[in-house]
Amino acid sequence: MAKKGIIVGLNINSKSEDFNELMIELENLCSACNIDVVGSITQNAKQVNRAYYIGIGKVEELLNIIKQEKADIVVFYNELSTSQLKNLEEKLNCEIIDRTALILDIFAQRAKTREAKLQVEVASLRYMLPRLIGSNENLGRQSGGVGTKNRGSGEKKLELDRRRIEEKITSLNRELDDLKFQRETQRNMRKKSNLPNVALVGYTNAGKSSIMNELVDIFKNSEEKKVFEKNMLFATLETSIRSIVLQDNKEFLLSDTVGFVSNLPHDLVKAFRSTLEEVCEADVLLHVIDVSNPSYKNHIKVTVDTLNQIGANDIPIINIYNKIDLVDEELLNDIVDDIGKEGIFVSAKKNINIDKMVKCICDSIFKDYIRCKLLIPYSEGNVASYFNNNTSVINTEYMEEGTLLDVECSNIEYNKYKKYVLE
Template identity: 55%
Template sequence: MNKKAILVGVNTSRKETDFEYSMEELENLAAACGIQSAGKLTQNLDRIVQGYYLGKGKLEDLKKMVEDAEVDAVIFDDELTPSQIRNIEETIECEVVDRTMLILEIFARRAKTRESKLQVEVARLRYMLPRLIGSRESLGRQGGGSGLTNRGSGETKLETDRRKIEEQITKLNRELDNLVNQRRTQRKQREKNNIPVVSLVGYTNAGKSTIMNAVLDAHNSGIEKQVFEKDMLFATLETSVRKVELETNQTFLLTDTVGFINKLPHHLVKAFRSTLEEVLEADLLVHVLDVSNPHHEEHLNLTNRILEEIGVDGIPVIYAYNKSDLADIAYPDVKENEVYLSARKKEGLNELTELIKAVIFKSYKTCELLIPYTDGQVVAYFNEHANVLDEIYEEEGTRLVVKCKNADAEKYEKYLI
């Protein structure tokens, strides 16, 4: 916390609780960037002031606050236009940061893989493009001839900067496309193997990574498979895919995805669309909610809205109400497609797994087979790839009662009784 900032917001909704929460979230975002709040300034308006965001009187109050508190920056709770940034900075003589810049900074710091770094950089450049403000020498034409006379006006420095950024975006997008194609190839391979995919989705810091690690731990998948988890905003930026092997010999893939937040910059949603494609291909979504947060209903609606924007439609959903221990709600508890649990205390995970199984393995068939002792490899196959409910050794061979994939039932149809 080596930097200080004043947090500024305008409430146009007239819903005081929503606005207060948005400002609280802004403070958490600032903290995630190592910036400490040195004060807050808010204003109730019917609409944002076009050129300055705030009214003139409030802007003067802000200027005085900046001088008194000696802050490094002023952080605004909305995305500002280029002219608003310029006008406010000229008035208060202090660096201006908007909510989008703050989120982009957090993403840039947390990105670990090549793909997430590229996605953040593309989003940052797209955000910068309309905000290149020409002044003084940047408006001067570049010389288009030899000698002292400018024999032909070239493009301005501003135009050159814009062109360079556009070229950089194109170059990064090409590299991203290659990574996206690799990911698609991996997905096709998984589809070929006929392994169902379950995606964890939800608001940032709802506990998706904690649930993933708890499920992996419960099914002895090994500590090396654990994903990074921490009680902070946007701890996960990379989509992690892990195989979960159940005691019933049923297998599914569990994916952990980037969390959402209110006023999530559209540049980021666009840049991370390729990562979020994992969600589009899922057989089941587990929508994780922090039930201890009084705003979890808004989080649910916002996540649903973003999922709709990226094209998620018709995929079954299970709602996992996490942190029930902090909300003083009875858990573990199951109500149709809802489960109340505590991932931190590892309670309610069996109930969650049973709900998952009921959805993704509902097409599995219960079959009875009689397999001659000469075909022992078929018995071995079912013991490894199906849920063997009963195994009896008879005179003619091994009688199996199994719950297996339709494909396996068709493949070994000759043994069916």
């Protein structure tokens, strides 16, 4: 059963339209965490209220809405200090969380692999640590405030708890380092295959997994190879890699990665940095954009900013404008006029323009492929078999001296089998 929630935002420096988009995003995050938003409170202010984050008048207004809507939880867009959380809980008699805690909760629910679970746990512990230390401010009141003996005892317990959390973080990071080493080994093995690497990136719920599954469907016809997809934020938390073999035997690796979101908590960026390394290794990025979402321009900015943050801003990008089946023709024409025709407009669900997208990918990653003719002696049938199974064979002729193949192949293949090439 969904919790009833109220969202709260304090606007200090943002433009009103940008701030409204952030609040819409917060509502979507709540929905992803099974919270039904029944009310919203916003405030424009020059500075934060140190006690409650929002002004006392807004706190009273919030209390009235909680009673009226029988709300279970209040979610603040802005990150709250320990004392603010405590003061708000006492005043409102309600569960209070901030956006960071909400995202951590979503990630914890979505994590499937051991690595994703460890990354979320590390981020959660890092989030908890300063709040544990911050609670020292109220230690005297919590222990009754009687003498230095009790306060010293409380401080020792706090220090012990802090040390245990730090030790746990260190232990989890060691395990993550082992998993990172395994992933690097796998990545190096993939590099040896010399296959181009294409990575799907974009805002969460833009349809990256749907695009991967559509390509798997078209070129692999294998249900077990599909990745999990659902119309919700952060359905994918771990990197999935699939080999896409085209009809002409050209092949590339396709990576589906964790979606981005505005102002992703620093601890989560740090925790998932190793997972996002797959993006940095790509030859081409497919930036998937949900054009049915009114905030798609902001989503583009968030993705570009995140790519800059992880050092992937120099990799060639193909913009894929997805979910055009959900946009009426007039609005779609306005969008095309607004952002230009650079990029591919597709619908992964309806298989619209997927062929154009594949051609665009191929034009980018196979542009250095060489077309040549090879004369392979009949005694070396294994070489002819290699080209038939692994490259694009345009024509085959059986000559007196051997098999004449007209092929398209990579530079590496060309140099390896150069002795068979007819100049």
